[in-house]
Amino acid sequence: MSEVVIKVENLGKKYMIRHQQGERYTALRDVLTNQLKSFGRRLVSLEPNSSNLQPSREEFWALNDVSFEINQGDRVGIIGRNGAGKTTLLKLLSRITEPTTGRITLKGRVASLLEVGTGFHPELTGRENIFLNGAILGMSKAEIRRKFDEIVGFSQLERFIDTPVKRYSSGMYVRLAFAVAAHLESEILLVDEVLAVGDAAFQKKCLGKMDDLAHEGRTVLFVSHNMSVILRLCKNALLMQNGFLQRYGESNAVVSQYLATETTDKGEIYWEKGLSNRGVSEIKIMSVRVRDVSGQITSSIDARLPFDIEMDYLIKDDLPMLQMGIQIKTAEGIVVFQSFNTDSECVLETKPGTYNVRCTVQGGLLNSGTYIIGVYADIRNIKVLAIADEVLRIDIHDTANKGPYSVRYGLIQPLLKWETNLVAKELHE
Numbered sequence: 001m002s003e004v005v006i007k008v009e010n011l012g013k014k015y016m017i018r019h020q021q022g023e024r025y026t027a028l029r030d031v032l033t034n035q036l037k038s039f040g041r042r043l044v045s046l047e048p049n050s051s052n053l054q055p056s057r058e059e060f061w062a063l064n065d066v067s068f069e070i071n072q073g074d075r076v077g078i079i080g081r082n083g084a085g086k087t088t089l090l091k092l093l094s095r096i097t098e099p100t101t102g103r104i105t106l107k108g109r110v111a112s113l114l115e116v117g118t119g120f121h122p123e124l125t126g127r128e129n130i131f132l133n134g135a136i137l138g139m140s141k142a143e144i145r146r147k148f149d150e151i152v153g154f155s156q157l158e159r160f161i162d163t164p165v166k167r168y169s170s171g172m173y174v175r176l177a178f179a180v181a182a183h184l185e186s187e188i189l190l191v192d193e194v195l196a197v198g199d200a201a202f203q204k205k206c207l208g209k210m211d212d213l214a215h216e217g218r219t220v221l222f223v224s225h226n227m228s229v230i231l232r233l234c235k236n237a238l239l240m241q242n243g244f245l246q247r248y249g250e251s252n253a254v255v256s257q258y259l260a261t262e263t264t265d266k267g268e269i270y271w272e273k274g275l276s277n278r279g280v281s282e283i284k285i286m287s288v289r290v291r292d293v294s295g296q297i298t299s300s301i302d303a304r305l306p307f308d309i310e311m312d313y314l315i316k317d318d319l320p321m322l323q324m325g326i327q328i329k330t331a332e333g334i335v336v337f338q339s340f341n342t343d344s345e346c347v348l349e350t351k352p353g354t355y356n357v358r359c360t361v362q363g364g365l366l367n368s369g370t371y372i373i374g375v376y377a378d379i380r381n382i383k384v385l386a387i388a389d390e391v392l393r394i395d396i397h398d399t400a401n402k403g404p405y406s407v408r409y410g411l412i413q414p415l416l417k418w419e420t421n422l423v424a425k426e427l428h429e
Contacts, residue, residue, distance in 0.1 A: 002071035002072050002073060002074075003071065003072045003107070004069045004070070004071055004072075004107075005070060005071065005072045005106065005107045005108055005187065005188060005219050006068075006069065006070040006093065006104075006105070006106055006107075006188065006219065006221075007069050007070075007104070007105040008066055008067055008068050008069070008093075008102070008103075008104055008105075009067050009102055009103045009104075009105075010065055010066075010067055010101060010102040010103070011063055011065070011066040011067065011089075011092065011099050011101070011102035011103070011104065012061060012063055012064050012065060012066070012099060012100050012101035012102050013061070013062045013063040013085075013088055013092060013097070013099055013100050014059055014060065014061050014062070014100040014101075015059075015060045015061075015062060016057050016058070016059060016060070017057070017058045017059075017060050061100075061243050062085050062088040062243055063085045063088050063089060063092070063099075063243050064243045064244055065101075065102075065244065066085075066089065066102070066243075066244070066245045067102075067245070068238065068245060068248050070219060070221070071219075072107075072187075072217060072219055073214055073215075073217045073218065073219060074214070074219055074220075074235065074236060075210070075211075075214040075219075075220045075222070075233055075234045075235055075236075076219075076220070076221050076222070076234055076235075076236050076237065076238060077222050077223075077224060077230035077233065077234035077236070077237040077238070077251060077254075078090070078221060078222065078223045078224075078237070078238045078240065079223075079224065079225070079227070079230060079237055079238070079239055079240070079254070079255065079258050080239055080240035080241055080246075080258070081241075083242075084240035084241055084242065084243070085240045085242075085243045085244075086192075086223045086240050087114065087192055087223065088243075089238075089240065090112065090114055090190045090192055090221065090223060091114065092104060093106070093110065093112075093188075093190055093221070094110060094112040094114065094190055095110070096112075096114070106188065107187070108186065108187025108188055108219075109137060109138055109185070109186040109187055109188070110137075110186055110187075110188045110189075110190060111137055111180075111181040111182075111184055111186035111188070111189050111190070112181065112189075112190040112191075113177050113178055113181040113189075113190070113191045113192065114190070114192040120132075120133070120165050120173070120176075120177065121165075122164065122165055122166035123164055123166065124164065124165065125161065125162045125163060125164055125165065126152075126155075126157055126160060126161040126162070126163065126165055126168075126176055127161050127162055129165055129176070129180075130144065130148060130151055130152075130176070130180055131144055133180045133181075133184070134147075134180070134184050137184050137186055139184050139185065143184070143185060144184070147183045147184060147185070150183050151176075151179045151180055151183045151184075152179070154179040154182070154183065154205075154209070155175040155176045155178075155179035156175060156202075157172060157175055157176055160172065170278075170279045171202075171383075174202075175202060178191075178206055178209075182206075182209050182210070182213060186218075187218060187219065188218070188219045188220075188221070189210070189213060189218060189219070189220045189221070190221045191210070191220070191221070191222050191223065192223045193223050193224050193225060193226075201381070203384070207229060207232075207233055210222065210233060211233060220233075220234075222234060225388075225389065225390075226387070226389050227255050227258070227259065227329075227333045227389055227390060228327075228329070228333065228335055228389060230251055230255060230333075231251050231252065231255055231333045231334075234251050235250070235251060236248065236249060236250060236251060236254075237249070237250075237251040237254040237255060238254070239254050239257060239258050252332055252333065255332070255333045256331055256332050256333065259331055259333065259372050259390055259393070260331065260393075265299045265392075265393045265394075265395075266299060267289060267290045267297040267298045267299040267392065267394075268287065268288070268289035268290070268297050268392075269287065269288050269289075269391050269392060270286065270287040271284075271285065271286060271287065274286050274314060275375075275386050275388055276377075276385060276386040277384060277385060277386055277387065280385050280386065281316060281317070282315065282316055282317040282319055282385065283313060283314065283315050283316065283319060283322070283377050283385050283386060284313065284314045284316075284386065285311055285312070285313045285375060285377060285386050285388070286312045286313060286314055286354070287311070287312045288309070288310065288311050288312075288373070288375050288388075288391050288392060289309075289310050289392075290307060290308070290309055290310075290373070290392060290394055291307065291308045291310065292305065292307050293305045293306055293307065293363075299392065299393060299394045299395060300394070300395050300397065301366075301394055301395065301396050301397070302363075302397065303363070303364065303366065303367070303368055303396050303397060303398045303413070304363050304364055304398075305363045306360055306361060306362050306363045307360070307361055307363075307394075308358050308359065308360050308361075309326050309358070309359045309361065309373060309375075310356060310357070310358045310359075311324060311356070311357050311358075311375055312354065312355070312356050313354070313355055313356075313357070313377065314353075314354050314355075315349075315350065315351065315352050315353055315354075315355065316352055317352065318350060318351055318352065319350045319379070319385075320350050321350075321379045321380055321382070322348050322350045322377065322378075322379065322385075323340050323341060323342055323348070323376075323377070323378050323379070323380045324340065324341050324348060324357050324375075324376065324377055325338060325339060325340035325341070325375070325376040325377075325378070326338065326339055326340075326359050326373060326374065326375055326376070327339075327373070327374040327375075327376070327389065328361075328366070328371050328372070328373055328374075329371065329372050329374070329389075330369065330370070330371060330372070330411060331369070331370040331371070331372065331393075333372075334411070336366070336371070336411050336412065339359060340376075341357060341359075342380070364413065364414060364415040365412055365413070365414055366396045366411075366412060366413070367396065367408060367410060367411060367412055367413040368396050368397055368398045368413075369395075369396055370393060370394070370395050370396075371393070371394050371395075371396060372389075372390050372392070372393055373390075373391055373392040373393075373394065374387070374388055374389035374390060374391060375387075375388055375391060
């Protein structure tokens with residue numbers, strides 16, 4: 001039986017939120033005046049109820065009564081919508097902040113990658129920051145020297161290793177930070193979704209490295225909104241919701257529950273501020289919708305008929321190699337297929353402006369069932385600009401229930417071409 005290396009018991013984290021009352025807009029002079037008035041009232045006790053004039057305080061529990069155990073060598077995904085408590089949990093496990101209630105027991109050294117450049121000093125070079133991070137993690141200088149060449153080689157920053165990291169791009173920060181966290185000899189690795197900043201090839205490299213670490217007996221906790229990655233990398237998953245641990249178990253079951261509750265089945269989704277990756281300003285996906293053969297927005301599709309997936313996107317800077325794509329997967333998270341505008345002769349406009357792009361999915365392709373739609377924008381094979389793996393939920397239903405549309409097995413039910421030819425008129429016994 002594997003040893004328990006992470007044990008969390010009744011963990012809670014409380015923050016106090018302050019609300020300014022009675023004013024929609026507060027200038028600096030108003031803040032100073034109010035503070036002076038408040039100070040004066042406390043001195044002369046003119047108003048016994050003066051506390052009513054102070055900003056109100058509200059308790060906010062980022063985590064509440066969370067308990068679980070993780071064994072050595074486990075790969076555990078942490079999923080949930082924004083604000084669910086995922087990053088707070090990693091910060092507590094990293095001992096960046098202290099819990100309000102409960103207890104955490106860790107066996108072994110912990111390496112964490114929670115934000116771009118966490119633990120880096122901007123004035124130090126990449127070389128110096130490797131040794132600094134190693135020392136923070138409790139490594140000896142000899143251990144760091146032994147791993148140094150491997151770290152630099154993985155990050156592919158040999159030319160810039162003696163450059164101050166304040167001159168690094170966000171992608172270079174991630175390369176070096178992940179290389180340090182993954183190669184130094186810690187028993188537990190905690191990774192927040194900072195890998196979205198890196199290019200597609202480096203993301204793939206990082207995921208492969210985390211897979212290798214788990215096979216070496218290292219324990220990996222990985223926060224991600226990419227359910228395909230969670231399913232591929234993690235055997236188990238934690239589902240967080242409003243600070244509570246909603247479910248902990250096998251990844252397939254946990255992801256299915258999350259997708260069922262977090263995607264919309266209204267046939268359309270809109271982002272007020274646009275969807276893009278952290279640090280990306282050139283493009284934002286503004287909305288995604290599904291239209292049936294009559295042009296109506298819907299989430300209920302006839303299996304026999306084609307349907308369209310549309311995206312509205314805003315370009316702020318010229319993107320000459322822009323590529324847009326979609327992904328369709330089952331409710332269990334199994335990818336059925338991906339498609340990109342480069343699959344056909346659809347040439348995207350890449351100058352600044354607002355655009356609409358449409359992909360048509362042929363009728364008679366998907367089998368009956370529930371499917372999840374994801375969308376992408378990237379610079380092909382270079383950089384992911386925007387990604388949302390789970391945005392819309394659609395139901396494919398079979399209205400015929402007879403003939404070629406009778407019940408079939410499989411994820412797809414393509415209408416393939418068949419033909420028969422007479423080979424001989426004579427019967428052979």
